[in-house]
Amino acid sequence: MMDVLPYLVAAWIFLVGCHGLATSRNLIHAVGCLAVCQAATYVLLLAVGYRDDATAPVLADITPGSRPVVDPVVQALALTDVVVGATVTALLLALVIQVAKRHHTLDPDELSELRG
Amino acid sequence: MSRRLRMWVLLLGLTGVAATLVTAALRLPAFGTATHPYGDRAVREALAHRTANAVAAVNFDQRAFDTLGEESILFAAVLGTVVLLRQARDERQVTPAPARVSAPVRRYALVLLPVTLVTGLYIVAHGQLTPGGGFQGGVVAATALHLLYIAVDYRALERIRPIGLFEVGDAAGEAAYLVTGAAALLAGSAYLANVLPHGTFNTLASGGTVPLLNAAIGMEVACAVVVLLARFLDQAVEIEEEGEEQ
Numbered sequence: 276m277m278d279v280l281p282y283l284v285a286a287w288i289f290l291v292g293c294h295g296l297a298t299s300r301n302l303i304h305a306v307g308c309l310a311v312c313q314a315a316t317y318v319l320l321l322a323v324g325y326r327d328d329a330t331a332p333v334l335a336d337i338t339p340g341s342r343p344v345v346d347p348v349v350q351a352l353a354l355t356d357v358v359v360g361a362t363v364t365a366l367l368l369a370l371v372i373q374v375a376k377r378h379h380t381l382d383p384d385e386l387s388e389l390r391g
Numbered sequence: 392m393s394r395r396l397r398m399w400v401l402l403l404g405l406t407g408v409a410a411t412l413v414t415a416a417l418r419l420p421a422f423g424t425a426t427h428p429y430g431d432r433a434v435r436e437a438l439a440h441r442t443a444n445a446v447a448a449v450n451f452d453q454r455a456f457d458t459l460g461e462e463s464i465l466f467a468a469v470l471g472t473v474v475l476l477r478q479a480r481d482e483r484q485v486t487p488a489p490a491r492v493s494a495p496v497r498r499y500a501l502v503l504l505p506v507t508l509v510t511g512l513y514i515v516a517h518g519q520l521t522p523g524g525g526f527q528g529g530v531v532a533a534t535a536l537h538l539l540y541i542a543v544d545y546r547a548l549e550r551i552r553p554i555g556l557f558e559v560g561d562a563a564g565e566a567a568y569l570v571t572g573a574a575a576l577l578a579g580s581a582y583l584a585n586v587l588p589h590g591t592f593n594t595l596a597s598g599g600t601v602p603l604l605n606a607a608i609g610m611e612v613a614c615a616v617v618v619l620l621a622r623f624l625d626q627a628v629e630i631e632e633e634g635e636e637q
Contacts (some may be wrong), residue, residue, distance in 0.1 A: 278421035278422050279417055279419065280422065281619050282416035282419055284428055286409065286416060290436070297397075297401045301471040322422060322526060327423040327434045331522065332445035333429070333443060333445065333520075334434075334438065334445065334519060335446045335521055335593050343425065344430070346430030347433050347437070347449050347472065348430055350446045350450055351450045351454065354459075354524075357526075358465065359461050362615065363468075364470040365468065365472050365623070366469075366472045369623075372477075373475055376632070
């Protein structure tokens with residue numbers, strides 16, 4: 276069970292985020308749920324790259340080849356995703372601010388009509 | 392569609408996705424196993440290019456072109472936020488009143504400001520050696536400036552933060568990445584190839600183009616975060632709807 280548990284945790288976080296997105300009655304809450312979905316990808320990536328008894332893939336302090344290191348490729352993917360995700364979240368929150376100003380509501384169900 | 396029906400559709404969809412994900416997870420290599428074909432190759436390449444931080448080597452050497460794409464998403468997201476949060480026609484700008492800051496908070500923030508700034512720059516500069524790099528160091532450096540907002544007030548922050556300059560810095564960081572990539576073309580190699588001498592392993596001047604691209608990203612991220620926070624702070628502190636009282 277321990278062999279696949281981290282992957283299942285990632286799947287669970289993703290599904291929880293999706294559920295929140297679909298049932299959300301508040302746009303700020305929805306943006307938060309999207310961030311939860313994204314967090315699932317970090318968990319998955321880091322779980323894929325993990326290696327028992329290995330250290331960080333930074334070879335400044337250890338003799339290269341003396342110890343196994345975890346997978347640097349997935350770490351790099353997670354790293355860039357964090358910063359890019361943060362700015363995209365900022366963009367979405369900016370959209371929410373404008374929606375709140377123009378429509379005076381944060382409930383996505385009340386945003387059905389068009390306004391010029 | 393009624394709320395009830397929608398919940399059923401959602402449940403159906405989520406169950407399907409959950410079943411697919413579980414089936415996929417059961418076929419993945421077990422957690423913590425030693426087989427990492429890409430990881431081993433990436434570490435070998437990082438050593439060949441004398442970059443001690445294998446993650447930085449992946450980001451700025453082996454996958455440099457992908458990082459360009461990610462950086463462009465970041466740039467576009469900041470641009471979009473700036474456009475969305477500008478002052479609308481029916482809004483006006485108010486001058487925020489300074490608030491009193493308690494002395495311990497002021498001392499603490501003012502002492503930490505230079506420390507945080509230097510830490511951020513250190514993390515950017517040592518990206519090719521130790522954990523860190525442009526993405527992380529840029530965020531730390533940008534946060535440092537905002538300690539002035541906590542320690543003094545909004546106007547003090549505005550004085551050291553000419554927003555136009557930081558917007559130019561954001562664009563310049565993006566441009567520097569593109570120019571470094573194009574320089575490789577002039578050297579007769581592929582776009583974004585690591586053409587510079589690789590230097591001595593585990594020293595500041597190692598990794599060829601990695602430190603340059605790191606610095607470009609560091610500049611872009613630092614400026615981008617400053618611009619983002621400035622726009623959100625403007626919304627919170629300065630911009631009000633017409634007729635609204637403070």
